[in-house]
Amino acid sequence: MNSEITEKKAVVLSGIRATGRLHLGNYLGAVRHFVEYQTGSNRCMYFVADWHSLTECPDPTKLRGNLIEMVTDYLAAGLDPEKSIIYAQSSVPEIAELSLCLSMLQPLGRLQGLTTVKDLVRKHGSATLGLVTYPVLMAADILGPKATVIPVGEDQTANVELARELARRFNNRYGETFPMPEAIKEKIKVPGLNGEKMGKSDAVNAVDIGAPIDDMRRRYLKDGITDPARKTRSDPGDPNKCLSVYPVHALVTPEAELSRVGRQCRGAEIGCVECKNLLVDNLAKLIEPFQAKRQELDSKRSEVVEILHEGGKQARRIISETVAEVREKMGIVIY
DSSP states (O other): OOHHHHHTTTTEEEEESSSSSOBBHHHHIIIIHHTOOOSSTEEEEEEHHHHHTTTTTTHHHHHHHHHHHHHHHHHHHTTTTTTEEEEEGGGGGHHHHHHHHHHHTTOOOHHHHHEEEHHHHHHSSSSOHHHHHHHHHHHHHTTTTOOOOOOOOOHHHHHHHHHHHHHHHHHHHSOOOOOOOOOOOOOOOOOOOOOSBBTTTTTTTTOBSSHHHHHHHHHHHOOOOOOTTSSSSTOOOOOGOSSSSHHHHHHSSSSSHHHHHHHHTTTTTTTHHHHHHHHHHHHHHHHHHHHHHHHTTTTTTTHHHHHHHHHHHHHHHHHHHHHHHHHHTTOOOOO
């Protein structure tokens, strides 16, 4: 984490959709870095994006359950309600109001041309208004608390750029209101078992961070993709062509061991099975403390709900001030 961020008293904000429990990609690519920002004078705000989740999870029972599961995972991963504001997106109705206000400044064509929107429409086969305006709602998530640092995956940087455009457009029209949010520069893409980006909507590709280590080992041994050109144990391999095993090694394996694994792969001194077993061993060292904390929290659901409730109140106080400012500048009066 950049030490300058803490010196500048950043407002750090990020969120994950409530479409299922955390997977390995969420943890390695996002949440463990959320924890790092809980230092110094940063104001950290981490939410569960339940409104955004409606594009993927229309089942109300699942959505409500997923939200609590996600917050429990956040806490098990190390987010501290004494250092971070943890809340549900829907606990702050002013976010939806801000999204509506920002939509008055957003050209439709720009939204329709966004790769993130095109991907959503392609995936769902049709374009609902919610899909097309997804980036505007995300801009409201960001601009509502006047966030300055946005830890997001590489696939969401275009949406952060749209939030910057909206901030600039609003500031130019109505006067200085929003700071410019910045996406963090270290963007980590965590591959799933098939080598594509790990996503919660693809259970075959994703690795549940709460799964038993033996299950993770079985799945990596069976489905983890190494260098396709390496046909036998005696063939030299290329770690750079390893689609789903070595890239995760690079995130969790100590540097000296990682260098050794790469060298032994190239020299055919280590087989793919041994390489996969080493990966899971290193994952276990990282994940087992999370799993132990998660099990402890399972018996404290009322505390989890209270944290969510208090976080929602804190987030609403902060974001309500911004929305009141926006109303006044746009000429909206509540009688």
